[in-house]
Amino acid sequence: MNKGHKMILREHFGIKAKSDQYVIALAGNPNVGKSTVFNALTGLRQHTGNWPGKTVDNAQGSFSFKDTDFLMIDLPGTYSILTNTVEEEIARDFICFAVPDVTVVVLDATSLERNLNIALQVMEITSKVIVCVNLLDEAKKNKITLNLPGLEKELGVPVVGTSARQGIGLDKLKEMLYLAVKEQVIFRPRQLHYSPEVEEAIAQILPKIEQLGLSDYLHPRWLALRLLDNDEMLLRKVSAYLTANSDDDIYREVSMAL
Amino acid sequence: MSITTEKDFLQELNKEAETIRLSYVTKLGDRIIADIYKNAEQISKNVILNDTNKKNWTLKLDNYLTSKIFGYPFMLLVLGIILWITISGANLPSDMLATALFSLQEILSRGFLDLGAPAWLHGILVFGVFHSVAWVVSVMLPPMAIFFPLFTLLEDLGYLPRVAFNLDNLFKKAKTCGKQSLTMCMGFGCNAAGVVACRIIDSPRERLIAVLTNNFVPCNGRFPILIAIGTIFGVGALTGQLQALAVAGIITGVILIGVFVTFAVSWILSRSILKGEASSMVLELPPYRRPKIASVVYRSIIDRTIFVLKRAVSVAAPAGAIIWIVANTYIGEISILNHLAGWLNPFAQAIGMDGYILLAFILGLPANEIVFPILIMSYISSGTMIELESLAELRLLFIDHGWTWLTAVNVMLFTLLHWPCGTTLLTTHKETGSKKWTLAAFIIPTTVAFTVCFILTQTVRLLGLG
Amino acid sequence: MTVDFNAIPLSQLSIGSSCRIGEIGLNGLLRRRIQDLGITPGTTVECLRRGPSGDPTAYVVRGTTIALRKEDAYQINVFPI
Ligand SMILES: Nc1nc2c(ncn2[C@@H]2O[C@H](COP(=O)(O)OP(=O)(O)OP(=O)(O)O)[C@@H](O)[C@H]2O)c(=O)[nH]1
Numbered sequence: 001m002n003k004g005h006k007m008i009l010r011e012h013f014g015i016k017a018k019s020d021q022y023v024i025a026l027a028g029n030p031n032v033g034k035s036t037v038f039n040a041l042t043g044l045r046q047h048t049g050n051w052p053g054k055t056v057d058n059a060q061g062s063f064s065f066k067d068t069d070f071l072m073i074d075l076p077g078t079y080s081i082l083t084n085t086v087e088e089e090i091a092r093d094f095i096c097f098a099v100p101d102v103t104v105v106v107l108d109a110t111s112l113e114r115n116l117n118i119a120l121q122v123m124e125i126t127s128k129v130i131v132c133v134n135l136l137d138e139a140k141k142n143k144i145t146l147n148l149p150g151l152e153k154e155l156g157v158p159v160v161g162t163s164a165r166q167g168i169g170l171d172k173l174k175e176m177l178y179l180a181v182k183e184q185v186i187f188r189p190r191q192l193h194y195s196p197e198v199e200e201a202i203a204q205i206l207p208k209i210e211q212l213g214l215s216d217y218l219h220p221r222w223l224a225l226r227l228l229d230n231d232e233m234l235l236r237k238v239s240a241y242l243t244a245n246s247d248d249d250i251y252r253e254v255s256m257a258l
Numbered sequence: 259m260s261i262t263t264e265k266d267f268l269q270e271l272n273k274e275a276e277t278i279r280l281s282y283v284t285k286l287g288d289r290i291i292a293d294i295y296k297n298a299e300q301i302s303k304n305v306i307l308n309d310t311n312k313k314n315w316t317l318k319l320d321n322y323l324t325s326k327i328f329g330y331p332f333m334l335l336v337l338g339i340i341l342w343i344t345i346s347g348a349n350l351p352s353d354m355l356a357t358a359l360f361s362l363q364e365i366l367s368r369g370f371l372d373l374g375a376p377a378w379l380h381g382i383l384v385f386g387v388f389h390s391v392a393w394v395v396s397v398m399l400p401p402m403a404i405f406f407p408l409f410t411l412l413e414d415l416g417y418l419p420r421v422a423f424n425l426d427n428l429f430k431k432a433k434t435c436g437k438q439s440l441t442m443c444m445g446f447g448c449n450a451a452g453v454v455a456c457r458i459i460d461s462p463r464e465r466l467i468a469v470l471t472n473n474f475v476p477c478n479g480r481f482p483i484l485i486a487i488g489t490i491f492g493v494g495a496l497t498g499q500l501q502a503l504a505v506a507g508i509i510t511g512v513i514l515i516g517v518f519v520t521f522a523v524s525w526i527l528s529r530s531i532l533k534g535e536a537s538s539m540v541l542e543l544p545p546y547r548r549p550k551i552a553s554v555v556y557r558s559i560i561d562r563t564i565f566v567l568k569r570a571v572s573v574a575a576p577a578g579a580i581i582w583i584v585a586n587t588y589i590g591e592i593s594i595l596n597h598l599a600g601w602l603n604p605f606a607q608a609i610g611m612d613g614y615i616l617l618a619f620i621l622g623l624p625a626n627e628i629v630f631p632i633l634i635m636s637y638i639s640s641g642t643m644i645e646l647e648s649l650a651e652l653r654l655l656f657i658d659h660g661w662t663w664l665t666a667v668n669v670m671l672f673t674l675l676h677w678p679c680g681t682t683l684l685t686t687h688k689e690t691g692s693k694k695w696t697l698a699a700f701i702i703p704t705t706v707a708f709t710v711c712f713i714l715t716q717t718v719r720l721l722g723l724g
Numbered sequence: 725m726t727v728d729f730n731a732i733p734l735s736q737l738s739i740g741s742s743c744r745i746g747e748i749g750l751n752g753l754l755r756r757r758i759q760d761l762g763i764t765p766g767t768t769v770e771c772l773r774r775g776p777s778g779d780p781t782a783y784v785v786r787g788t789t790i791a792l793r794k795e796d797a798y799q800i801n802v803f804p805i
């Protein structure tokens with residue numbers, strides 16, 4: 001996918017990235033510290049506080065690291081990106097159609113299981129995911145110990161541990177973002193294991209989807225799952241890809257449908 | 259493939275998916291989510307080395323903060339204490355700022371006279387612009403710079419979701435959602451922010467009700483009006499801490515009236531133009547987290563100071579200039595301001611106020627911060643010139659203009675209940691995307707404010723109490 | 725579907741006791757939301773406390789605390805353990 005295309009789509013989301021800026025999305029459950037990470041990195045003042053649902057719209061801010069410029073997007077917190085509520089659609093559409101160069105999924109170290117749900121969902125849409133396990137200080141207070149290298153192996157994407165409010169681990173996160181956009185990191189996101197009935201259904205429909213020739217834009221397996229889940233909103237957007245003739249048009253059409 | 263066939267193809271694909279979907283007993287969507295969680299469980303099991311995960315602190319605290327006995331009283335107590343600290347803490351800095359700013363005003367005045375500047379320029383810049391800005395800074399800034407850090411501490415601790423948890427049942431009776439209380443909390447800062455926060459409510463009907471009623475929470479711009487009037491009229495004889503405590507009690511009462519009106523209006527809306535059943539509420543109660551007190555206090559004082567100063571410069575300053583001009587431009591014997599006030603007077607008297615007060619509220623539409631400076635300016639320009647360095651002098655000014663305790667109560671109620679400011683209305687339009695609902699957001703509070711003040715005034719007069 | 729006579733609605737689970745989630749009878753967005761939060765069949769859920777006026781009720785799900793209204797919890801079948 002070339003730069004020009006990305007720009008058209010991103011414009012739709014109000015993202016004004018300069019051509020040499022890498023776009024980084026911040027996703028994750030509500031109240032895990034996304035805005036705290038965002039504020040720490042960009043120096044801006046997004047609303048933070050200990051309750052779910054403070055960020056309701058995309059916010060953007062820039063920072064640079066080792067002469068590389070980044071534009072970071074603070075997305076609303078969501079429990080999932082499969083359901084069609086307003087915030088989830090903002091987050092999902094952004095990850096799916098604005099094609100961030102890297103998506104950082106922020107997780108709450110004190111409730112990893114619930115938080116992994118969204119990380120796994122995002123990893124099905126895009127492989128360029130960095131997992132940021134935040135609130136490590138809270139985890140420590142609650143005597144929870146995590147094996148982060150182990151998590152990295154399980155997930156197949158980079159994992160960085162942080163305590164964002166204390167500013168701990170953020171340098172590592174920046175470093176990892178830098179390495180990621182310079183293509184010095186290999187992303188091998190874990191392929192989810194579904195139960196046999198789901199796998200069977202995927203197998204039935206996957207060949208048809210591959211015929212659509214959208215593999216460059218959307219992971220066919222993910223699209224198959226969305227079809228099986230009867231996600232009509234998403235399909236409307238996908239069909240916009242199809243009604244366009246040239247690549248340029250594709251993006252215009254999708255922007256319209258969004 | 260041509261366009262049409264591609265679309266057909268997608269439709270065909272969807273049909274095929276439908277067939278597959280139907281051939282399974284369980285919903286495939288359910289299966290998919292459950293499977294993702296299975297993966298999450300497995301990963302967690304491998305990487306969580308040690309998890310006592312008792313979150314003891316949270317459990318113990320919630321035993322009190324959400325308990326049957328302490329849950330509600332504690333909410334009131336927290337509100338009261340915050341207001342008390344705010345009011346008693348703001349007194350001194352308010353006085354100091356007022357003294358400093360108004361002596362600066364004298365210096366400015368003298369400077370203008372020495373330079374031989376025309377009277378109108380002196381009037382616009384000193385009595386109009388500077389006076390309004392000084393008022394906003396000295397009266398608005400100190401309480402807000404104390405209130406919001408305290409509020410932010412509560413927010414960072416994690417108390418807000420407990421408020422929603424405690425109040426949900428009441429909201430359910432009004433057929434709305436407990437998360438409305440979160441949007442109300444945001445309304446304390448700014449009603450426009452409160453309206454945007456309504457997005458956390460999933461049901462469109464309940465969200466709309468939350469938008470339409472957010473205004474019944476007094477925002478940053480109205481709080482200081484309530485505090486000022488409460489202090490001037492509420493507690494006459496008391497002084498010092500006792501006075502602050504009494505004022506805190508009054509303001510708590512005013513906020514409770516606002517909450518009650520919110521419930522009442524939501525209840526009525528749910529049974530009239532926004533008829534519907536309460537949908538669901540799913541609310542996560544995050545564990546309490548110890549706030550970083552020093553940095554929170556520091557940051558939010560800075561933030562609030564910047565916020566109030568910005569408002570002072572961007573809203574109060576131009577409004578001050580305009581009002582001075584209106585107050586000093588004469589048509590015949592009477593200034594435009596007096597014409598307008600005179601015209602409004604009959605309506606205003608019916609709700610226990612006077613034409614100047616109502617005019618100040620109307621001209622304050624762009625921002626509530628300027629209601630009081632406008633009022634003071636119109637009183638001053640129509641009477642003797644006095645220096646307003648303290649609330650005691652303000653009290654004299656008001657009493658000179660015929661204020662009684664009933665006027666004070668009406669002004670407080672009207673402040674709490676009247677139409678939202680311009681910014682909030684614009685935001686409402688943006689959020690609802692509808693002119694109709696924006697109009698409703700204006701009309702509903704306005705009707706409530708007039709009705710409440712009218713009934714109160716007429717009752718009191720009838721009983722011969724006022 | 726096998727009928728299990730031990731199943732009760734989640735709303736009837738007493739405070740302090742735990743259960744395994746059975747069938748979720750909710751529809752639409754709420755059904756989805758509940759599952760997104762990890763309330764899926766087989767999950768262990770503990771009833772933590774009720775609100776000061778008896779509703780909603782807070783449940784512990786996968787290490788997080790989620791409050792649900794009586795009416796909604798009523799439509800989730802669970803097996804007490
Ligand atoms: N102790 C601790 N608290 C943190 C940390 N990171 C964030 N917090 C606090 O956690 C709360 C939530 O942080 P936010 O940044 O507002 O969370 P968010 O993910 O943006 O939340 P939403 O916008 O509601 O989705 C705030 O009160 C932060 O101060 C951390 O590393 N340690």
Ligand SMILES: [Mg+2]
Nearest residue numbers: 034035054055
């Ligand atoms: Mg946020």
